[in-house]
Amino acid sequence: AQTVTQSQPEMSVQEAETVTLSCTYDTSESNYYLFWYKQPPSRQMILVIRQEAYKQQNATENRFSVNFQKAAKSFSLKISDSQLGDTAMYFCAFMKIYNQGGKLIFGQGTELSVKP
């Protein structure tokens, strides 16, 4: 069975600075997807970024980038130039690539506070 672990329950960062959220996972699969979802106070789940495990290049979406270390089973999220609107709960998630069901397995979440 796959597991996803986020070891940082809470983090804070000053506006305009950079913060990195950690995520590790455990799987015997060789092909899979990894995601970071953002959950603001409204509780809506919003996809931030995704990474295909077969791609060596780290994914980037504007201020958001990942550091994907497949051998170490590590998938961290870096937020550059943090903004107040980045304040939210962030969830790391795993999905098997050839899974027609397509369920997401989430970590426990990291609550990020961006301070002015």
Add this chain to the structure above:
Amino acid sequence: EPEVTQTPSHQVTQMGQEVILRCVPISNHLYFYWYRQILGQKVEFLVSFYNNEISEKSEIFDDQFSVERPDGSNFTLKIRSTKLEDSAMYFCASRLRGDHYNEQFFGPGTRLTVL
């Protein structure tokens, strides 16, 4: 932009009562999901649904739970006899197809409170 909608936004019920949570997935999507998030905890997968049948379910999804797509647009989650521990946020999600990665789009959630 198409979005997943859920009703009601908040449902309060007495223990032992039946509840039906409703979702309208994005219209051309083929895969549907229910997830649960107990307050302060992680989001947990409940069930996936494709071609009018359950494709996968978790241990949480016991005989008290059922899903259906009664009219080709709505996707419902029924809890037959609610328990206190069913109090949670329930999220519906939909995905276009399963042959390649497609993003799961989440609805805004229904907060279920069981008294």
